Amino acid sequence: MAIGLASCESKEEILYKQYVVEGRVLYQTHCANCHQENGSGLKDLYPAISQASLWKRMKSDELTCLIKWGRKGTKGYMPGNTKLQALDIAEIQTFLREQWGPQKTIYSLDSARFALKTCETKL
Amino acid sequence: MYNKLRFTGFFISLLGIFACQEKHELPYLGPKSVNASGDTVYHQIPAFRFLNQDSTWVTEKDMEGKIYVADFFFTTCPTICPKMKTQLLRIYERYADNDAVRILSHSIDPEFDRVSVLRDYANKLHVEAPRWNFVTGDKKAIYTIGQKSYMVTAQEDANEVGGFVHSGAFILVDKDRHVRGIYDGTKEEDVNHLIEDMEKLLGNK
Numbered sequence: 001m002a003i004g005l006a007s008c009e010s011k012e013e014i015l016y017k018q019y020v021v022e023g024r025v026l027y028q029t030h031c032a033n034c035h036q037e038n039g040s041g042l043k044d045l046y047p048a049i050s051q052a053s054l055w056k057r058m059k060s061d062e063l064t065c066l067i068k069w070g071r072k073g074t075k076g077y078m079p080g081n082t083k084l085q086a087l088d089i090a091e092i093q094t095f096l097r098e099q100w101g102p103q104k105t106i107y108s109l110d111s112a113r114f115a116l117k118t119c120e121t122k123l
Numbered sequence: 124m125y126n127k128l129r130f131t132g133f134f135i136s137l138l139g140i141f142a143c144q145e146k147h148e149l150p151y152l153g154p155k156s157v158n159a160s161g162d163t164v165y166h167q168i169p170a171f172r173f174l175n176q177d178s179t180w181v182t183e184k185d186m187e188g189k190i191y192v193a194d195f196f197f198t199t200c201p202t203i204c205p206k207m208k209t210q211l212l213r214i215y216e217r218y219a220d221n222d223a224v225r226i227l228s229h230s231i232d233p234e235f236d237r238v239s240v241l242r243d244y245a246n247k248l249h250v251e252a253p254r255w256n257f258v259t260g261d262k263k264a265i266y267t268i269g270q271k272s273y274m275v276t277a278q279e280d281a282n283e284v285g286g287f288v289h290s291g292a293f294i295l296v297d298k299d300r301h302v303r304g305i306y307d308g309t310k311e312e313d314v315n316h317l318i319e320d321m322e323k324l325l326g327n328k
Contacts (some may be wrong), residue, residue, distance in 0.1 A: 033201065033202065033203070033205045033206055034201065034205040036209070042205065042208065042209060042212070042248070043212075043247060043248050043249050044246075044247040044248075044249070045205075045208070045244065045247040045248050046205065077198075077199055079199065079201040079285065
């Protein structure tokens, strides 16, 4: 039955769902401590990922660099997650989009790889 | 027969009261000693002096007549601190109107967590001194009081994410500066117990 259902879906749809499932686990491990399981953040200390304004002002590729390398300084400090690889970040971002993003589309591995090459800040 | 039953019932309820009282009595934690007159002397938090987020000195005198929850954290901690702060925020909001309750958060990274950094942190959490003091100061003094008096572990460790290893403990201190409970500040259920115990110390239970 499950196989029957799955076979009706396109390869892209299956990949999207895989990314969401993997991304959820990674989110809980690496992000939810601060940003909370439901993406609500904590007051002004940790921004809510669920808020629409954040999605408007931040491009996906910038977000990739932010997840990987964090941000320094006392204003908007965020620790980097340097152990996360391109695939991990692609999965996390796909999960974020699925949960709170304006468009529920996959953030591809290629996009994550490309973005990581462009990151300015490296710890 | 009726009388006998009633008597037994009374006896059982008496037992129940004693059992409850015993259960409700919070322990005195830490090393105890016996003084010259043979009385037990309980472990007590010694005098201290640290700077808070408003650049004001906080000492043991500020805790006189108050119960307080102490913890150890640092502002850039990515691991357990956010969970601890989520839980402390519960306590802060619950006792927002109760002047007998304080929270005392010590930074274990006082070189980075200067007063201005702590102020920014407190502002972003929308909390204020003196109800919730975030303190910084001499690193050695903070580590010593943490380990010897509050009985928690805290030390620098380059291998650890964030550079420090420390416990997520919340320490409940009574009006006479005795430690009455230690809880896992990262777990909601454990913090529920802490709140129950705070109610006992406040005489609400």
